[in-house]
Amino acid sequence: MFGYIVRRLMTAFLVVVLVSMVTFTLFFKGPSDPASALCEETGGRCTAAELNSIREQMGLNDGLVVNYSRFVKGLFVDREMYYQGEQMCEAPCFGISYGSRQPVTPQFVEKWPATVSLAVGAVLLYVIIGMTLGSLAARFRGSFFDRAVVGVATVITAVPYYVLALVAWIVLVLQLSIFPETGYHPFTDSPVLWASGLLLPWVVLAFAYAPANMRYMRGYMVESLGEDYIRTARAKGMSQQGVVFKHGLRAAIVPMTTIVGLEFAVLLAGTVFTEFLFEIDGIGWWSINSLGNPIDFPVLNITGTAAAVLIVLGNLIVDLLYAVLDPRVRLA
Amino acid sequence: MFELSETPGDGQMSKAPGDNAFLSVRDLKVHFSTSDGIVKATDGLTFELERGKTLGIVGESGSGKSVSSSAIMGLHRGTNAILGGEILLEGVDLLKVSDEEMRKRRGREVAMIFQDPLSAMHPYYTVGNQIMEAYQVHNDVTKREARKRAIEMLDRVGIPQPDRRVDDYPHQFSGGMRQRAMIAMGLINNPSLLIADEPTTALDVTVQAQILDLLQDLQRDFDAAVIIITHDLGVVAEMADDVLVMYAGRAVEYGPCKEILTHPQMPYTWGLLSSVPDLTASTEAKLLPIRGNPPSLLNPLPGCAFEPRCDHVAKVGGDLCRTTLPDLTPATSGGNHTKRCHIKNADEVYEAEILPEIAPDLVED
Numbered sequence: 001m002f003g004y005i006v007r008r009l010m011t012a013f014l015v016v017v018l019v020s021m022v023t024f025t026l027f028f029k030g031p032s033d034p035a036s037a038l039c040e041e042t043g044g045r046c047t048a049a050e051l052n053s054i055r056e057q058m059g060l061n062d063g064l065v066v067n068y069s070r071f072v073k074g075l076f077v078d079r080e081m082y083y084q085g086e087q088m089c090e091a092p093c094f095g096i097s098y099g100s101r102q103p104v105t106p107q108f109v110e111k112w113p114a115t116v117s118l119a120v121g122a123v124l125l126y127v128i129i130g131m132t133l134g135s136l137a138a139r140f141r142g143s144f145f146d147r148a149v150v151g152v153a154t155v156i157t158a159v160p161y162y163v164l165a166l167v168a169w170i171v172l173v174l175q176l177s178i179f180p181e182t183g184y185h186p187f188t189d190s191p192v193l194w195a196s197g198l199l200l201p202w203v204v205l206a207f208a209y210a211p212a213n214m215r216y217m218r219g220y221m222v223e224s225l226g227e228d229y230i231r232t233a234r235a236k237g238m239s240q241q242g243v244v245f246k247h248g249l250r251a252a253i254v255p256m257t258t259i260v261g262l263e264f265a266v267l268l269a270g271t272v273f274t275e276f277l278f279e280i281d282g283i284g285w286w287s288i289n290s291l292g293n294p295i296d297f298p299v300l301n302i303t304g305t306a307a308a309v310l311i312v313l314g315n316l317i318v319d320l321l322y323a324v325l326d327p328r329v330r331l332a
Numbered sequence: 333m334f335e336l337s338e339t340p341g342d343g344q345m346s347k348a349p350g351d352n353a354f355l356s357v358r359d360l361k362v363h364f365s366t367s368d369g370i371v372k373a374t375d376g377l378t379f380e381l382e383r384g385k386t387l388g389i390v391g392e393s394g395s396g397k398s399v400s401s402s403a404i405m406g407l408h409r410g411t412n413a414i415l416g417g418e419i420l421l422e423g424v425d426l427l428k429v430s431d432e433e434m435r436k437r438r439g440r441e442v443a444m445i446f447q448d449p450l451s452a453m454h455p456y457y458t459v460g461n462q463i464m465e466a467y468q469v470h471n472d473v474t475k476r477e478a479r480k481r482a483i484e485m486l487d488r489v490g491i492p493q494p495d496r497r498v499d500d501y502p503h504q505f506s507g508g509m510r511q512r513a514m515i516a517m518g519l520i521n522n523p524s525l526l527i528a529d530e531p532t533t534a535l536d537v538t539v540q541a542q543i544l545d546l547l548q549d550l551q552r553d554f555d556a557a558v559i560i561i562t563h564d565l566g567v568v569a570e571m572a573d574d575v576l577v578m579y580a581g582r583a584v585e586y587g588p589c590k591e592i593l594t595h596p597q598m599p600y601t602w603g604l605l606s607s608v609p610d611l612t613a614s615t616e617a618k619l620l621p622i623r624g625n626p627p628s629l630l631n632p633l634p635g636c637a638f639e640p641r642c643d644h645v646a647k648v649g650g651d652l653c654r655t656t657l658p659d660l661t662p663a664t665s666g667g668n669h670t671k672r673c674h675i676k677n678a679d680e681v682y683e684a685e686i687l688p689e690i691a692p693d694l695v696e697d
Contacts, residue, residue, distance in 0.1 A: 327501040
């Protein structure tokens, strides 16, 4: 088991390194040039000599490999960076934002709790709703309740997420004022404000994610309820509730873990549209804002790397959970 | 040890005069309503069984064996099955008791063990846990007592080191051990009726014999009535006191085991006997399968269900086989042997035509 985890962590590490290399290369070889943007901004007219001196100072003339090794070194050692004057970038350094002119790592640390709050609340909400409705629909398969739940879920799934979120915001906040103003307030400042600001985004995300999860849950439950061991449980004289919600649910939860775990990792990596619409200052909004001219590469670099780490770790955790939940998956 | 004296709960007493059978199934019908029409999986099944005795139900896939036994367990409740007739267990009609009453009987008075013990056990719970559950459902005991009882039962069915194996998961057991564990689960509440649905089909031959021996031992100890469902005539020969041969949802031959195996009077039973491989025969000898396929239960033929596959239709005059369903009538040999066939001199046909083919050495005697 220990050896397995070590092996998996090593592959996970390799994947993250590869992702970071690709991201770096794409930016470095791409059309966006931070030096020329800076040059035009400062002097009004940008001569070739000025541009070249800025490029030289930023180290952009040194080529991809040198720049990437500087970046890697900066992850472990404090690094001096030039962007309109010298700046100290503390390790782990992902660079200095071209927009805010500040090192991005502290900004990431500052913004991530908003994204985490959003993701955790939404996942809890939609997992509870989706799994409850899904298992009930499977339990009363073919009933009016089942058809109604599946029908509503299909309709919701058919609506694009941005329409759903936008309409919810316009109607529930702007017009009817049923929900409080959205936004992020740190939990430590005021739990009430924290919750009220995130309430609608949670609900909207849950509304968008619950139908699919309900369908998965219903499918897995229908499958498990058709298994022979369910007949055995009934033959023992267990009550219908016991059969469905102990033996049936137990088997359906295992594949659900995979789905929810991976969804959770994606949500933790930032929900771009949700954060943007509801003005939650998290990493999703941050990364979408970085796509200006020039592209704020350090921001994209840190959010992209974080996403890669989260998804790779999410996969690993899901696989390890599988071994815990399914005794047949015993790892040597 | 047994709960023989227990008075039936809200079940209706519908005891017929002079009927003292422990289990009496009368005119049992299990029909399924489908979009294509009504499937008569079991139609008019009647049999009786005493405590300590074993009934073997034989027939090919889809002949209604398992469906009938599920009906005795009340496992069709909550499905779209339409049930008719009577299932009297100690005089109580199991088809008429409430769902809750049936649930209480399930696993306590009537227990069932299934064909494939790997899929019949929950993969995520330990064997002990699943056996304990069967005990705890019907007995108000602590977890510890239930565990102790589960270990006792595992020991009783011959699992080595039961106190350690009790915490194993089903996949850690071998096929034979899993079936032993299933038997332990089935017998933990001392049921008076045990239904074994092809208990040895998924097992290899050496283990099959062990499991059958175990079942016989336990039956003796617990004085239970056993219904063993199988398509293996070897199992029937070893285990059964009575045999019920089913075809297309109906009993086609019913009687004492020895009588059925030595003087079968229904061509379908002949077919079953002919398709048993004979170890002493030459390697050139061919198996004689029953030609054709099982009939559709959706649109049953007006006549004998076996008629399209029967080689002996010519021995019955005219269109009788095609137009008229034969009744289950006493066989010529008398006794409790009944058969559903129009052939008048079935015993002579068997002696003259079938026996020489399947057991030539017996004919010469």
